[in-house]
Amino acid sequence: MSGGTALIYDEEMTNYKLLWHCDVCAIECPERLTTSYERLKYYGLEERCVPVPVRQATEEEILLVHSPEYLEAVKTTQKMTLEELKQFSKTYGDMYFHQNSYHCALLAAGATLQLVDSVVTGRVRNGMALVRPPGHHSQRSEASGFCVFNNVAIAAEYAKQKCGFQRILIVDWDIHHGQGTQFIFEDDPRVLYFSWHRYEHQEFWPNLKESDYDAVGKEKGAGFNVNLPWNKVGMQNADYLAVFFHVLLPIAFEFNPELVIVSAGFDSGIGDPEGEMCAMPECFAHLTNLLMCLANGKLCVVFEGGYNLKTLRESVCMTVLTLLGDPIPKITGEMVACLSAIESVQNVKSVHQKYWNCFKYQELLPVQEPSTNKQKVEKDRNSDESGTAGNENTNPSDTPLKECDPFSDSYIARILPKVPSVRTGAVISGDECTLQDKTVQTEEKSLTKDDMAAFISISDYRCLEDEQTLISIGRMCCLTQKIVKKQVRNGFAVLPKNTSASSLAVAYSIASGINRVLYVVVGEMDVPNAVTDDGTILLLQFSDSHMPDKANAKYGISFGWKKPIRYNSEFLYVLFEIILPLAYEYCPELVIIDLGSKCDSTVGFLLIHLLQGLAEGRTLVIVQDSEMNLVDMVANTLLGKTTPLPEICIPASWENISDLERQRQELQKDWKMVQYSVC
Numbered sequence: 001m002s003g004g005t006a007l008i009y010d011e012e013m014t015n016y017k018l019l020w021h022c023d024v025c026a027i028e029c030p031e032r033l034t035t036s037y038e039r040l041k042y043y044g045l046e047e048r049c050v051p052v053p054v055r056q057a058t059e060e061e062i063l064l065v066h067s068p069e070y071l072e073a074v075k076t077t078q079k080m081t082l083e084e085l086k087q088f089s090k091t092y093g094d095m096y097f098h099q100n101s102y103h104c105a106l107l108a109a110g111a112t113l114q115l116v117d118s119v120v121t122g123r124v125r126n127g128m129a130l131v132r133p134p135g136h137h138s139q140r141s142e143a144s145g146f147c148v149f150n151n152v153a154i155a156a157e158y159a160k161q162k163c164g165f166q167r168i169l170i171v172d173w174d175i176h177h178g179q180g181t182q183f184i185f186e187d188d189p190r191v192l193y194f195s196w197h198r199y200e201h202q203e204f205w206p207n208l209k210e211s212d213y214d215a216v217g218k219e220k221g222a223g224f225n226v227n228l229p230w231n232k233v234g235m236q237n238a239d240y241l242a243v244f245f246h247v248l249l250p251i252a253f254e255f256n257p258e259l260v261i262v263s264a265g266f267d268s269g270i271g272d273p274e275g276e277m278c279a280m281p282e283c284f285a286h287l288t289n290l291l292m293c294l295a296n297g298k299l300c301v302v303f304e305g306g307y308n309l310k311t312l313r314e315s316v317c318m319t320v321l322t323l324l325g326d327p328i329p330k331i332t333g334e335m336v337a338c339l340s341a342i343e344s345v346q347n348v349k350s351v352h353q354k355y356w357n358c359f360k361y362q363e364l365l366p367v368q369e370p371s372t373n374k375q376k377v378e379k380d381r382n383s384d385e386s387g388t389a390g391n392e393n394t395n396p397s398d399t400p401l402k403e404c405d406p407f408s409d410s411y412i413a414r415i416l417p418k419v420p421s422v423r424t425g426a427v428i429s430g431d432e433c434t435l436q437d438k439t440v441q442t443e444e445k446s447l448t449k450d451d452m453a454a455f456i457s458i459s460d461y462r463c464l465e466d467e468q469t470l471i472s473i474g475r476m477c478c479l480t481q482k483i484v485k486k487q488v489r490n491g492f493a494v495l496p497k498n499t500s501a502s503s504l505a506v507a508y509s510i511a512s513g514i515n516r517v518l519y520v521v522v523g524e525m526d527v528p529n530a531v532t533d534d535g536t537i538l539l540l541q542f543s544d545s546h547m548p549d550k551a552n553a554k555y556g557i558s559f560g561w562k563k564p565i566r567y568n569s570e571f572l573y574v575l576f577e578i579i580l581p582l583a584y585e586y587c588p589e590l591v592i593i594d595l596g597s598k599c600d601s602t603v604g605f606l607l608i609h610l611l612q613g614l615a616e617g618r619t620l621v622i623v624q625d626s627e628m629n630l631v632d633m634v635a636n637t638l639l640g641k642t643t644p645l646p647e648i649c650i651p652a653s654w655e656n657i658s659d660l661e662r663q664r665q666e667l668q669k670d671w672k673m674v675q676y677s678v679c
Contacts, residue, residue: 006127007049016098039313057109105148136178169257174265175275199229223355233276242337250358266306281314297642327617335585357651417616425491446474502594518588523596531556567602569652581673
């Protein structure tokens with residue numbers, strides 16, 4: 001697969017607008033597109049993307065999901081008078097037409113197909129289509145919510161019929177439910193549709209019962225429609241991430257899609273008059289990164305809603321810079337999901353338990369009396385709730401923007417991490433790695449013995465009797481220092497077994513001024529004096545057996561493994577339900593991963609890729625010289641390349657999941673992001 005990120009845009013799609021007064025429709029304007037594109041140019045992102053020309057979709061392609069009668073009706077708008085356009089628009093909900101609407105809608109659908117073709121054929125690895133009109137509300141024979149043709153649905157059906165794909169994931173993070181996409185695929189098990197949306201117990205548009213969590217699909221498609229309704233406004237970064245960790249990602253990895261398409265509506269971001277939510281623009285960078293390891297990186301992001309032009313443009317830029325592989329800004333705000341969000345998560349898990357193995361043993365029931373029931377919505381919308389879940393902000397104006405003001409003209413410039421000139425450094429001998437090109441910079445400098453004596457204990461120092469080992473440890477420390485100082489983005493070191501190399505790297509990073517180190521260890525390994533009570537280090541260790549003195553401690557957590565650590569259902573449970581929530585709540589300044597012995601390459605890939613979303617990408621990976629089969633994978637992952645995920649054929653055992661579930665419940669006393677139910 002070739003590198004690069006596609007960007008598809010054509011100014012022609014701005015050549016229609018509302019021609020009469022309508023308060024509801026006035027927010028859908030050409031500036032939504034032009035402002036986003038100009039902002040990409042302002043930050044230099046547009047010129048780094050691969051330009052892909054726009055084309056019109058053919059009638060045959062439109063008819064993949066729309067009826068011939070509807071297509072013919074829309075075609076007639078090209079020659080309508082103003083009064084005829086007004087009357088035609090009134091036959092649909094929250095909709096307006098212009099003489100150019102049909103032409104622009106063909107371009108929007110065609111641009112989306114161009115993006116899918118470019119990604120599927122390997123011309124690019126991913127991309128974004130800036131299109132207008134949006135599409136996800138459009139049904140087989142009905143326009144709706146500014147949407148003429150359902151761009152994403154057409155693209156998914158095209159990928160099925162023309163590309164032969166059997167598993168396509170559509171992630172709809174627009175704040176409105178994409179009822180059109182749901183209805184088109186609700187009986188199709190080849191398309192997994194996920195949508196979160198403002199719902200407020202059916203009080204928010206499109207006011208459909210089918211938008212609630214218990215609409216799971218029909219017939220063969222039962223279980224392949226996942227709705228996460230937001231029953232209050234003011235949702236923040238932690239709420240969005242909690243849904244990804246506890247709902248979307250477990251299902252998505254079990255589904256194992258061949259292609260991922262995002263209906264990217266940015267009206268779910270802060271300041272939008274439609275959504276009234278509080279997710280900051282950088283949240284969309286993290287959501288994008290979490291999806292990029294699916295489908296071997298084949299990710300197509302398609303523009304939908306977004307009506308606050310200032311935060312819209314910043315959110316678009318955050319998405320594109322992540323697709324390009326740039327370091328991701330730190331997530332802001334308290335990492336505690338609110339009570340209402342946790343209730344929604346619990347409800348979704350409860351109804352999907354019978355469809356997905358990842359939820360099979362969680363034994364949840366729907367929330368009987370939600371904290372935001374209809375009688376309390378108006379009374380409590382602007383007041384804080386108390387409860388076990390923590391943060392209950394309900395008013396977007398209550399969210400402190402502090403120094404990260406997403407409405408400012410220099411928002412991204414102020415929060416973006418520095419992009420080092422060198423992406424990946426390495427401590428490695430001459431013939432140990434095939435990736436000896438200019439993108440991997442081999443570290444040659446080493447610390448002196450006196451330098452190492454300042455942070456290595458006498459007992460550790462005596463263990464490092466081999467001169468070459470001491471040199472390698474010294475080089476690893478120099479590489480760590482460069483990562484800390486943002487001279488190198490990330491790196492890896494291949495070192496002899498039993499050198500305590502990773503714990504030495506942790507000690508050196510703290511001595512270099514790092515205040516929070518996420519330290520992940522795969523396999524049995526002595527980690528001497530690694531954990532302290534002040535939270536400087538968060539140790540997460542996979543081991544063949546529990547370590548009683550560390551298990552379930554707040555900052556020293558061990559996951560007992562009764563068999564070799566492999567890519568399986570148990571690992572995914574720990575990764576999504578525990579590790580990622582813990583890591584995001586901890587918010588490290590540096591990530592150190594020791595892959596140890598007998599580490600499965602897919603396990604290593606996922607840990608490295610997903611945890612690089614933290615600490616502005618500052619990541620150091622340690623590989624034992626007895627595990628040289630992992631070196632290429634480590635280097636490729638740090639360089640931003642993806643790995644195909646194998647299919648998981650054997651579901652997790654009740655015994656293993658129940659042990660891990662008990663540990664999760666114990667951990668949620670100290671770590672609120674691991675909580676996914678109110679009971």
